[in-house]
Amino acid sequence: MDTRQDDLRRDLDATLQARKELGKEYEDELLDSFMKRLDARLDARVERSVARRLDDEPRSHHDRHRARRQGWGKRSGTGLAVVSMAFGIPLTAIAGDAANGGFAGLMVCWAGIVGVNVAAAFGERRNHQDRRPRDDWD
Template sequence: MDREVEREEELGHSDIEAALATRRELGARYDAELVDGFAERIERAVERRVADRTALEQRRTASAGNGRTRQFVLGIVSVGVGVPITIVPTVAAGGVSGVVAVIVGWTGIVGVNAAHAWQSREH
């Protein structure tokens, strides 16, 4: 049903030709009514297009805001997880093996954050 309404409100070259043909048939005394009817159709088409664009912008804005919030939360969680990943290997293993464990742990955290940020930018 919505498709039929869209087709009725679509304005094209054939609509202009139809209005001119109607004017020729009815004569000049119906010019005001023909112009008013055509103007109303144009207004409806413009309003529909503006509403469509506004809705699209709102969806884009909401999506971008949601992605920033998720990225922020992921950053906070990463720092929270990073503290024990740094402390435990340093205290328990110490030396070179502790440093390697910390590097591996933080590389994983950075990888997860980078993958999330990259994925969020694509959408």
């Protein structure tokens, strides 16, 4: 048995001895105290395990996730703007044709493109604000 199990066994034995000496009226308090110590040990063990896994994780994995967050990933407003312009050029040609609505078609087309970009920008801004830590004044 390792030392952690020995310590746990000693704590349990001490709790049982205290119960025998104090009686059943203190059983709940003794059990709560033991469970709090057990929870603290489990929390510390989980934190050590997570820290160890994060230290063992290859740096390229971190770099990949950072590039995805900063680059052309889901949260990139630049990507949406470029795609909007790429689709906007042929849509302008189609909507601006007199047979397809002329100037009114052109306005509807570009209003849609601007609307999509504005909605994405506000959505990104709201997501960014949701991730911001709150204080008592918010």
